[in-house]
Amino acid sequence: MRLIPVIIALLAVTVFAGLSAIYIVDERQQAIVLQFGEVKAVKTEPGIGFKVPLIQEVAFYEARILPLDTSPLEVTPADERRLVVDAFARWRITDVVRFRQAVQTELAAISRLERILNASLREVLGTVSSDQIISAERTTLMQRIAEDARSDARELGVEIIDVRIRRADLPVENLRATYDRMNAERQREAADERARGKEAAQRIRAEADRQAVELTSEANREADIIRGRADAERNRIFADAFGRDQEFFTFYRSMAAYEKSLGGENSTMVITPESEFFDYLKAPQGRPTP
Structure with missing residues:
Protein backbone atom coordinates (compact mmCIF):
# COMPACT_ATOMS: atom_id res chain seq x y z
CA MET A 1 0.00 0.00 0.00
CA ALA A 63 8.06 31.21 -40.88
CA ARG A 64 5.56 33.47 -42.59
CA ILE A 65 6.22 36.69 -44.47
CA LEU A 66 6.17 39.58 -42.00
CA PRO A 67 5.35 43.27 -42.51
CA LEU A 68 7.62 46.19 -41.78
CA ASP A 69 6.09 49.68 -41.77
CA THR A 70 8.66 52.43 -41.41
CA SER A 71 8.09 55.84 -39.93
CA PRO A 72 7.91 58.74 -42.44
CA LEU A 73 11.46 59.57 -43.48
CA GLU A 74 12.72 62.87 -44.86
CA VAL A 75 15.14 62.43 -47.76
CA THR A 76 16.99 64.90 -49.97
CA PRO A 77 17.05 63.93 -53.67
CA ALA A 78 19.72 65.10 -56.10
CA ASP A 79 17.77 68.27 -56.97
CA GLU A 80 17.73 69.37 -53.29
CA ARG A 81 13.94 69.26 -53.08
CA ARG A 82 13.27 67.52 -49.79
CA LEU A 83 10.63 64.82 -49.67
CA VAL A 84 8.90 62.94 -46.88
CA VAL A 85 8.87 59.27 -47.90
CA ASP A 86 6.59 56.67 -46.35
CA ALA A 87 7.72 53.13 -47.22
CA PHE A 88 7.02 49.59 -46.13
CA ALA A 89 8.69 46.22 -46.65
CA ARG A 90 7.95 42.51 -46.50
CA TRP A 91 10.49 40.15 -44.92
CA ARG A 92 10.94 36.69 -43.48
CA ILE A 93 13.41 34.73 -41.39
CA THR A 94 15.53 32.49 -43.61
CA ASP A 95 18.34 31.50 -41.17
CA VAL A 96 16.82 31.07 -37.75
CA VAL A 97 20.16 30.32 -36.07
CA ARG A 98 21.81 33.49 -37.38
CA PHE A 99 18.63 35.38 -36.56
CA ARG A 100 18.80 34.14 -32.97
CA GLN A 101 22.44 35.09 -32.65
CA ALA A 102 22.02 38.53 -34.26
CA VAL A 103 18.78 39.90 -32.84
CA GLN A 104 17.11 37.12 -30.82
CA THR A 105 13.59 38.57 -31.07
CA GLU A 106 11.38 39.70 -33.92
CA LEU A 107 10.82 43.07 -32.23
CA ALA A 108 14.57 43.72 -32.18
CA ALA A 109 14.77 42.57 -35.81
CA ILE A 110 12.11 45.10 -36.86
CA SER A 111 14.10 47.90 -35.26
CA ARG A 112 17.31 46.82 -37.05
CA LEU A 113 15.54 46.32 -40.38
CA GLU A 114 13.95 49.75 -40.17
CA ARG A 115 17.38 51.34 -39.79
CA ILE A 116 18.70 49.29 -42.72
CA LEU A 117 15.74 50.21 -44.91
CA ASN A 118 15.99 53.91 -44.03
CA ALA A 119 19.69 53.91 -44.92
CA SER A 120 18.93 52.29 -48.28
CA LEU A 121 16.15 54.80 -48.93
CA ARG A 122 18.48 57.74 -48.29
CA GLU A 123 21.28 56.26 -50.36
CA VAL A 124 19.22 55.37 -53.45
CA LEU A 125 16.83 58.33 -53.44
CA GLY A 126 19.70 60.74 -52.87
CA THR A 127 21.11 59.93 -56.32
CA VAL A 128 17.97 60.75 -58.34
CA SER A 129 15.72 63.76 -58.78
CA SER A 130 12.41 64.23 -57.02
CA ASP A 131 10.61 64.01 -60.37
CA GLN A 132 11.95 60.47 -60.83
CA ILE A 133 10.73 59.49 -57.36
CA ILE A 134 7.15 60.52 -58.11
CA SER A 135 7.15 59.21 -61.69
CA ALA A 136 6.83 55.75 -63.21
CA GLU A 137 10.54 55.20 -62.47
CA ARG A 138 9.59 54.63 -58.82
CA THR A 139 9.27 50.88 -59.50
CA THR A 140 12.90 50.67 -60.58
CA LEU A 141 13.96 52.72 -57.56
CA MET A 142 12.09 50.39 -55.20
CA GLN A 143 13.91 47.41 -56.71
CA ARG A 144 17.23 49.15 -56.17
CA ILE A 145 16.33 49.91 -52.55
CA ALA A 146 15.35 46.29 -51.92
CA GLU A 147 18.60 45.01 -53.47
CA ASP A 148 20.64 47.44 -51.39
CA ALA A 149 18.89 46.45 -48.15
CA ARG A 150 19.09 42.69 -48.77
CA SER A 151 22.85 42.45 -48.27
CA ASP A 152 22.69 44.00 -44.78
CA ALA A 153 19.52 42.12 -43.86
CA ARG A 154 21.18 38.83 -44.81
CA GLU A 155 23.60 39.30 -41.90
CA LEU A 156 20.59 39.08 -39.59
CA GLY A 157 19.35 35.83 -41.11
CA VAL A 158 16.55 37.75 -42.80
CA GLU A 159 15.47 38.09 -46.43
CA ILE A 160 13.95 41.34 -47.69
CA ILE A 161 11.27 40.18 -50.12
CA ASP A 162 9.90 43.46 -51.32
CA VAL A 163 10.05 47.20 -50.68
CA ARG A 164 7.35 49.66 -51.62
CA ILE A 165 7.14 53.45 -51.38
CA ARG A 166 3.65 54.23 -50.18
CA ARG A 167 3.87 57.98 -50.74
CA ALA A 168 6.44 60.73 -51.34
CA ASP A 169 5.29 64.22 -50.36
CA LEU A 170 6.91 67.55 -49.77
CA PRO A 171 7.41 68.65 -46.15
CA VAL A 172 4.57 70.82 -44.90
CA GLU A 173 6.79 73.89 -44.58
CA ASN A 174 7.86 73.54 -48.23
CA LEU A 175 4.41 73.10 -49.71
CA ARG A 176 3.57 76.81 -49.86
CA ALA A 177 6.90 77.73 -51.44
CA THR A 178 6.51 74.89 -53.92
CA TYR A 179 2.99 75.93 -54.81
CA ASP A 180 4.13 79.53 -55.27
CA ARG A 181 7.01 78.40 -57.48
CA MET A 182 4.70 76.18 -59.54
CA ASN A 183 2.23 79.05 -59.87
CA ALA A 184 5.03 81.39 -60.99
CA GLU A 185 6.20 78.82 -63.54
CA ARG A 186 2.68 78.43 -64.89
CA GLN A 187 2.26 82.20 -65.05
CA ARG A 188 5.53 82.46 -66.96
CA GLU A 189 4.47 79.71 -69.36
CA ALA A 190 1.09 81.44 -69.84
CA ALA A 191 2.84 84.75 -70.53
CA ASP A 192 5.11 83.03 -73.05
CA GLU A 193 2.11 81.44 -74.75
CA ARG A 194 0.29 84.78 -74.87
CA ALA A 195 3.37 86.50 -76.27
CA ARG A 196 3.73 83.82 -78.94
CA GLY A 197 0.00 84.13 -79.69
CA LYS A 198 0.26 87.91 -80.05
CA GLU A 199 3.29 87.53 -82.31
CA ALA A 200 1.45 85.01 -84.47
CA ALA A 201 -1.64 87.26 -84.54
CA GLN A 202 0.43 90.25 -85.63
CA ARG A 203 2.11 88.15 -88.30
CA ILE A 204 -1.28 86.91 -89.56
CA ARG A 205 -2.76 90.42 -89.51
CA ALA A 206 0.26 91.81 -91.36
CA GLU A 207 -0.06 89.07 -93.97
CA ALA A 208 -3.81 89.69 -94.24
CA ASP A 209 -3.24 93.45 -94.61
CA ARG A 210 -0.63 92.84 -97.28
CA GLN A 211 -2.93 90.51 -99.16
CA ALA A 212 -5.81 93.03 -98.78
CA VAL A 213 -3.63 95.79 -100.22
CA GLU A 214 -2.54 93.54 -103.07
CA LEU A 215 -6.11 92.45 -103.78
CA THR A 216 -7.41 96.03 -103.56
CA SER A 217 -4.65 97.28 -105.83
CA GLU A 218 -5.30 94.51 -108.31
CA ALA A 219 -9.04 95.18 -108.17
CA ASN A 220 -8.52 98.92 -108.63
CA ARG A 221 -6.18 98.27 -111.53
CA GLU A 222 -8.71 95.97 -113.18
CA ALA A 223 -11.50 98.49 -112.43
CA ASP A 224 -9.46 101.31 -114.00
CA ILE A 225 -8.83 99.13 -117.04
CA ILE A 226 -12.54 98.31 -117.30
CA ARG A 227 -13.55 101.94 -116.79
CA GLY A 228 -11.00 103.00 -119.39
CA ARG A 229 -12.36 100.49 -121.83
CA ALA A 230 -15.91 101.58 -121.00
CA ASP A 231 -15.04 105.24 -121.42
CA ALA A 232 -13.36 104.46 -124.72
CA GLU A 233 -16.40 102.49 -125.83
CA ARG A 234 -18.71 105.27 -124.68
CA ASN A 235 -16.66 107.88 -126.50
CA ARG A 236 -16.67 105.67 -129.59
CA ILE A 237 -20.42 105.35 -129.41
CA PHE A 238 -20.82 109.09 -128.87
CA ALA A 239 -18.46 109.83 -131.71
CA ASP A 240 -20.28 107.41 -133.95
CA ALA A 241 -23.64 108.94 -132.97
CA PHE A 242 -22.31 112.45 -133.47
CA GLY A 243 -21.02 111.47 -136.87
CA ARG A 244 -24.41 110.11 -137.88
CA ASP A 245 -26.58 113.02 -136.69
CA GLN A 246 -24.77 115.98 -135.24
CA GLU A 247 -27.96 117.96 -134.58
CA PHE A 248 -29.52 115.16 -132.55
CA PHE A 249 -26.31 114.61 -130.64
CA THR A 250 -26.12 118.30 -129.77
CA PHE A 251 -29.78 118.21 -128.69
CA TYR A 252 -29.18 115.16 -126.50
CA ARG A 253 -26.18 116.77 -124.84
CA SER A 254 -28.15 119.93 -124.17
CA MET A 255 -31.03 117.97 -122.61
CA ALA A 256 -28.58 116.20 -120.33
CA ALA A 257 -27.07 119.54 -119.33
CA TYR A 258 -30.54 120.97 -118.60
CA GLU A 259 -31.37 117.97 -116.42
CA LYS A 260 -28.28 118.38 -114.34
CA SER A 261 -28.40 122.15 -113.99
CA LEU A 262 -32.16 122.63 -113.60
CA GLY A 263 -33.00 119.51 -111.67
CA GLY A 264 -32.89 121.04 -108.18
CA GLU A 265 -35.91 122.42 -106.34
CA ASN A 266 -34.49 125.94 -106.15
CA SER A 267 -32.00 126.37 -108.99
CA THR A 268 -30.68 129.81 -109.82
CA MET A 269 -28.56 130.54 -112.85
CA VAL A 270 -26.93 133.83 -113.74
CA ILE A 271 -26.45 133.76 -117.50
CA THR A 272 -27.43 135.89 -120.45
CA PRO A 273 -30.54 134.70 -122.31
CA GLU A 274 -28.69 134.99 -125.57
CA SER A 275 -26.30 132.28 -124.46
CA GLU A 276 -26.12 129.15 -126.62
CA PHE A 277 -27.03 127.17 -123.49
CA PHE A 278 -30.66 128.18 -124.00
CA ASP A 279 -30.84 127.50 -127.73
CA TYR A 280 -33.12 124.49 -127.32
CA LEU A 281 -35.33 126.32 -124.82
CA LYS A 282 -36.17 129.08 -127.32
CA ALA A 283 -39.15 128.90 -129.65
CA PRO A 284 -38.40 127.52 -133.09
CA GLN A 285 -38.28 129.98 -136.02
CA GLY A 286 -41.79 131.13 -137.00
CA ARG A 287 -43.43 129.44 -133.94
CA PRO A 288 -44.46 131.49 -130.88
CA THR A 289 -43.31 130.45 -127.43
CA PRO A 290 -46.17 128.75 -125.58
Whole structure:
Protein backbone atom coordinates (compact mmCIF):
# COMPACT_ATOMS: atom_id res chain seq x y z
CA MET A 1 0.00 0.00 0.00
CA ARG A 2 2.92 2.35 0.69
CA LEU A 3 4.21 1.81 -2.85
CA ILE A 4 1.07 3.12 -4.52
CA PRO A 5 1.78 6.86 -3.86
CA VAL A 6 5.36 6.33 -4.98
CA ILE A 7 4.23 4.64 -8.17
CA ILE A 8 1.70 7.39 -8.84
CA ALA A 9 4.38 10.02 -8.26
CA LEU A 10 6.78 8.20 -10.60
CA LEU A 11 4.08 7.91 -13.26
CA ALA A 12 3.27 11.61 -12.92
CA VAL A 13 6.95 12.51 -13.25
CA THR A 14 7.28 10.19 -16.23
CA VAL A 15 4.23 11.67 -17.94
CA PHE A 16 5.43 15.20 -17.24
CA ALA A 17 8.91 14.39 -18.52
CA GLY A 18 7.46 12.75 -21.60
CA LEU A 19 5.22 15.71 -22.34
CA SER A 20 8.08 18.13 -21.66
CA ALA A 21 10.25 16.28 -24.14
CA ILE A 22 7.75 16.83 -26.94
CA TYR A 23 7.18 20.09 -28.83
CA ILE A 24 5.04 20.76 -31.87
CA VAL A 25 5.91 23.06 -34.77
CA ASP A 26 3.04 24.07 -37.03
CA GLU A 27 3.33 25.23 -40.66
CA ARG A 28 3.52 28.88 -39.64
CA GLN A 29 6.54 28.41 -37.40
CA GLN A 30 10.12 27.29 -37.20
CA ALA A 31 11.90 26.38 -33.99
CA ILE A 32 15.34 25.99 -32.46
CA VAL A 33 16.25 23.87 -29.45
CA LEU A 34 18.48 25.65 -26.93
CA GLN A 35 20.56 24.17 -24.17
CA PHE A 36 21.95 26.79 -21.82
CA GLY A 37 21.68 29.34 -24.62
CA GLU A 38 23.46 27.18 -27.19
CA VAL A 39 21.59 26.02 -30.27
CA LYS A 40 21.31 22.24 -30.30
CA ALA A 41 18.73 21.63 -33.03
CA VAL A 42 16.75 23.43 -35.69
CA LYS A 43 13.33 22.40 -36.93
CA THR A 44 11.87 24.29 -39.89
CA GLU A 45 9.36 21.67 -41.03
CA PRO A 46 5.97 21.32 -39.32
CA GLY A 47 5.56 18.31 -37.03
CA ILE A 48 6.57 16.89 -33.65
CA GLY A 49 10.05 17.39 -32.20
CA PHE A 50 11.84 16.11 -29.12
CA LYS A 51 14.11 17.74 -26.57
CA VAL A 52 15.65 16.95 -23.22
CA PRO A 53 13.19 17.95 -20.51
CA LEU A 54 14.19 20.65 -18.06
CA ILE A 55 17.60 21.07 -19.70
CA GLN A 56 16.63 22.14 -23.16
CA GLU A 57 14.09 24.75 -24.22
CA VAL A 58 12.46 25.60 -27.53
CA ALA A 59 12.25 29.06 -29.13
CA PHE A 60 9.66 29.55 -31.85
CA TYR A 61 9.94 32.03 -34.72
CA GLU A 62 7.64 32.99 -37.56
CA ALA A 63 8.06 31.21 -40.88
CA ARG A 64 5.56 33.47 -42.59
CA ILE A 65 6.22 36.69 -44.47
CA LEU A 66 6.17 39.58 -42.00
CA PRO A 67 5.35 43.27 -42.51
CA LEU A 68 7.62 46.19 -41.78
CA ASP A 69 6.09 49.68 -41.77
CA THR A 70 8.66 52.43 -41.41
CA SER A 71 8.09 55.84 -39.93
CA PRO A 72 7.91 58.74 -42.44
CA LEU A 73 11.46 59.57 -43.48
CA GLU A 74 12.72 62.87 -44.86
CA VAL A 75 15.14 62.43 -47.76
CA THR A 76 16.99 64.90 -49.97
CA PRO A 77 17.05 63.93 -53.67
CA ALA A 78 19.72 65.10 -56.10
CA ASP A 79 17.77 68.27 -56.97
CA GLU A 80 17.73 69.37 -53.29
CA ARG A 81 13.94 69.26 -53.08
CA ARG A 82 13.27 67.52 -49.79
CA LEU A 83 10.63 64.82 -49.67
CA VAL A 84 8.90 62.94 -46.88
CA VAL A 85 8.87 59.27 -47.90
CA ASP A 86 6.59 56.67 -46.35
CA ALA A 87 7.72 53.13 -47.22
CA PHE A 88 7.02 49.59 -46.13
CA ALA A 89 8.69 46.22 -46.65
CA ARG A 90 7.95 42.51 -46.50
CA TRP A 91 10.49 40.15 -44.92
CA ARG A 92 10.94 36.69 -43.48
CA ILE A 93 13.41 34.73 -41.39
CA THR A 94 15.53 32.49 -43.61
CA ASP A 95 18.34 31.50 -41.17
CA VAL A 96 16.82 31.07 -37.75
CA VAL A 97 20.16 30.32 -36.07
CA ARG A 98 21.81 33.49 -37.38
CA PHE A 99 18.63 35.38 -36.56
CA ARG A 100 18.80 34.14 -32.97
CA GLN A 101 22.44 35.09 -32.65
CA ALA A 102 22.02 38.53 -34.26
CA VAL A 103 18.78 39.90 -32.84
CA GLN A 104 17.11 37.12 -30.82
CA THR A 105 13.59 38.57 -31.07
CA GLU A 106 11.38 39.70 -33.92
CA LEU A 107 10.82 43.07 -32.23
CA ALA A 108 14.57 43.72 -32.18
CA ALA A 109 14.77 42.57 -35.81
CA ILE A 110 12.11 45.10 -36.86
CA SER A 111 14.10 47.90 -35.26
CA ARG A 112 17.31 46.82 -37.05
CA LEU A 113 15.54 46.32 -40.38
CA GLU A 114 13.95 49.75 -40.17
CA ARG A 115 17.38 51.34 -39.79
CA ILE A 116 18.70 49.29 -42.72
CA LEU A 117 15.74 50.21 -44.91
CA ASN A 118 15.99 53.91 -44.03
CA ALA A 119 19.69 53.91 -44.92
CA SER A 120 18.93 52.29 -48.28
CA LEU A 121 16.15 54.80 -48.93
CA ARG A 122 18.48 57.74 -48.29
CA GLU A 123 21.28 56.26 -50.36
CA VAL A 124 19.22 55.37 -53.45
CA LEU A 125 16.83 58.33 -53.44
CA GLY A 126 19.70 60.74 -52.87
CA THR A 127 21.11 59.93 -56.32
CA VAL A 128 17.97 60.75 -58.34
CA SER A 129 15.72 63.76 -58.78
CA SER A 130 12.41 64.23 -57.02
CA ASP A 131 10.61 64.01 -60.37
CA GLN A 132 11.95 60.47 -60.83
CA ILE A 133 10.73 59.49 -57.36
CA ILE A 134 7.15 60.52 -58.11
CA SER A 135 7.15 59.21 -61.69
CA ALA A 136 6.83 55.75 -63.21
CA GLU A 137 10.54 55.20 -62.47
CA ARG A 138 9.59 54.63 -58.82
CA THR A 139 9.27 50.88 -59.50
CA THR A 140 12.90 50.67 -60.58
CA LEU A 141 13.96 52.72 -57.56
CA MET A 142 12.09 50.39 -55.20
CA GLN A 143 13.91 47.41 -56.71
CA ARG A 144 17.23 49.15 -56.17
CA ILE A 145 16.33 49.91 -52.55
CA ALA A 146 15.35 46.29 -51.92
CA GLU A 147 18.60 45.01 -53.47
CA ASP A 148 20.64 47.44 -51.39
CA ALA A 149 18.89 46.45 -48.15
CA ARG A 150 19.09 42.69 -48.77
CA SER A 151 22.85 42.45 -48.27
CA ASP A 152 22.69 44.00 -44.78
CA ALA A 153 19.52 42.12 -43.86
CA ARG A 154 21.18 38.83 -44.81
CA GLU A 155 23.60 39.30 -41.90
CA LEU A 156 20.59 39.08 -39.59
CA GLY A 157 19.35 35.83 -41.11
CA VAL A 158 16.55 37.75 -42.80
CA GLU A 159 15.47 38.09 -46.43
CA ILE A 160 13.95 41.34 -47.69
CA ILE A 161 11.27 40.18 -50.12
CA ASP A 162 9.90 43.46 -51.32
CA VAL A 163 10.05 47.20 -50.68
CA ARG A 164 7.35 49.66 -51.62
CA ILE A 165 7.14 53.45 -51.38
CA ARG A 166 3.65 54.23 -50.18
CA ARG A 167 3.87 57.98 -50.74
CA ALA A 168 6.44 60.73 -51.34
CA ASP A 169 5.29 64.22 -50.36
CA LEU A 170 6.91 67.55 -49.77
CA PRO A 171 7.41 68.65 -46.15
CA VAL A 172 4.57 70.82 -44.90
CA GLU A 173 6.79 73.89 -44.58
CA ASN A 174 7.86 73.54 -48.23
CA LEU A 175 4.41 73.10 -49.71
CA ARG A 176 3.57 76.81 -49.86
CA ALA A 177 6.90 77.73 -51.44
CA THR A 178 6.51 74.89 -53.92
CA TYR A 179 2.99 75.93 -54.81
CA ASP A 180 4.13 79.53 -55.27
CA ARG A 181 7.01 78.40 -57.48
CA MET A 182 4.70 76.18 -59.54
CA ASN A 183 2.23 79.05 -59.87
CA ALA A 184 5.03 81.39 -60.99
CA GLU A 185 6.20 78.82 -63.54
CA ARG A 186 2.68 78.43 -64.89
CA GLN A 187 2.26 82.20 -65.05
CA ARG A 188 5.53 82.46 -66.96
CA GLU A 189 4.47 79.71 -69.36
CA ALA A 190 1.09 81.44 -69.84
CA ALA A 191 2.84 84.75 -70.53
CA ASP A 192 5.11 83.03 -73.05
CA GLU A 193 2.11 81.44 -74.75
CA ARG A 194 0.29 84.78 -74.87
CA ALA A 195 3.37 86.50 -76.27
CA ARG A 196 3.73 83.82 -78.94
CA GLY A 197 0.00 84.13 -79.69
CA LYS A 198 0.26 87.91 -80.05
CA GLU A 199 3.29 87.53 -82.31
CA ALA A 200 1.45 85.01 -84.47
CA ALA A 201 -1.64 87.26 -84.54
CA GLN A 202 0.43 90.25 -85.63
CA ARG A 203 2.11 88.15 -88.30
CA ILE A 204 -1.28 86.91 -89.56
CA ARG A 205 -2.76 90.42 -89.51
CA ALA A 206 0.26 91.81 -91.36
CA GLU A 207 -0.06 89.07 -93.97
CA ALA A 208 -3.81 89.69 -94.24
CA ASP A 209 -3.24 93.45 -94.61
CA ARG A 210 -0.63 92.84 -97.28
CA GLN A 211 -2.93 90.51 -99.16
CA ALA A 212 -5.81 93.03 -98.78
CA VAL A 213 -3.63 95.79 -100.22
CA GLU A 214 -2.54 93.54 -103.07
CA LEU A 215 -6.11 92.45 -103.78
CA THR A 216 -7.41 96.03 -103.56
CA SER A 217 -4.65 97.28 -105.83
CA GLU A 218 -5.30 94.51 -108.31
CA ALA A 219 -9.04 95.18 -108.17
CA ASN A 220 -8.52 98.92 -108.63
CA ARG A 221 -6.18 98.27 -111.53
CA GLU A 222 -8.71 95.97 -113.18
CA ALA A 223 -11.50 98.49 -112.43
CA ASP A 224 -9.46 101.31 -114.00
CA ILE A 225 -8.83 99.13 -117.04
CA ILE A 226 -12.54 98.31 -117.30
CA ARG A 227 -13.55 101.94 -116.79
CA GLY A 228 -11.00 103.00 -119.39
CA ARG A 229 -12.36 100.49 -121.83
CA ALA A 230 -15.91 101.58 -121.00
CA ASP A 231 -15.04 105.24 -121.42
CA ALA A 232 -13.36 104.46 -124.72
CA GLU A 233 -16.40 102.49 -125.83
CA ARG A 234 -18.71 105.27 -124.68
CA ASN A 235 -16.66 107.88 -126.50
CA ARG A 236 -16.67 105.67 -129.59
CA ILE A 237 -20.42 105.35 -129.41
CA PHE A 238 -20.82 109.09 -128.87
CA ALA A 239 -18.46 109.83 -131.71
CA ASP A 240 -20.28 107.41 -133.95
CA ALA A 241 -23.64 108.94 -132.97
CA PHE A 242 -22.31 112.45 -133.47
CA GLY A 243 -21.02 111.47 -136.87
CA ARG A 244 -24.41 110.11 -137.88
CA ASP A 245 -26.58 113.02 -136.69
CA GLN A 246 -24.77 115.98 -135.24
CA GLU A 247 -27.96 117.96 -134.58
CA PHE A 248 -29.52 115.16 -132.55
CA PHE A 249 -26.31 114.61 -130.64
CA THR A 250 -26.12 118.30 -129.77
CA PHE A 251 -29.78 118.21 -128.69
CA TYR A 252 -29.18 115.16 -126.50
CA ARG A 253 -26.18 116.77 -124.84
CA SER A 254 -28.15 119.93 -124.17
CA MET A 255 -31.03 117.97 -122.61
CA ALA A 256 -28.58 116.20 -120.33
CA ALA A 257 -27.07 119.54 -119.33
CA TYR A 258 -30.54 120.97 -118.60
CA GLU A 259 -31.37 117.97 -116.42
CA LYS A 260 -28.28 118.38 -114.34
CA SER A 261 -28.40 122.15 -113.99
CA LEU A 262 -32.16 122.63 -113.60
CA GLY A 263 -33.00 119.51 -111.67
CA GLY A 264 -32.89 121.04 -108.18
CA GLU A 265 -35.91 122.42 -106.34
CA ASN A 266 -34.49 125.94 -106.15
CA SER A 267 -32.00 126.37 -108.99
CA THR A 268 -30.68 129.81 -109.82
CA MET A 269 -28.56 130.54 -112.85
CA VAL A 270 -26.93 133.83 -113.74
CA ILE A 271 -26.45 133.76 -117.50
CA THR A 272 -27.43 135.89 -120.45
CA PRO A 273 -30.54 134.70 -122.31
CA GLU A 274 -28.69 134.99 -125.57
CA SER A 275 -26.30 132.28 -124.46
CA GLU A 276 -26.12 129.15 -126.62
CA PHE A 277 -27.03 127.17 -123.49
CA PHE A 278 -30.66 128.18 -124.00
CA ASP A 279 -30.84 127.50 -127.73
CA TYR A 280 -33.12 124.49 -127.32
CA LEU A 281 -35.33 126.32 -124.82
CA LYS A 282 -36.17 129.08 -127.32
CA ALA A 283 -39.15 128.90 -129.65
CA PRO A 284 -38.40 127.52 -133.09
CA GLN A 285 -38.28 129.98 -136.02
CA GLY A 286 -41.79 131.13 -137.00
CA ARG A 287 -43.43 129.44 -133.94
CA PRO A 288 -44.46 131.49 -130.88
CA THR A 289 -43.31 130.45 -127.43
CA PRO A 290 -46.17 128.75 -125.58
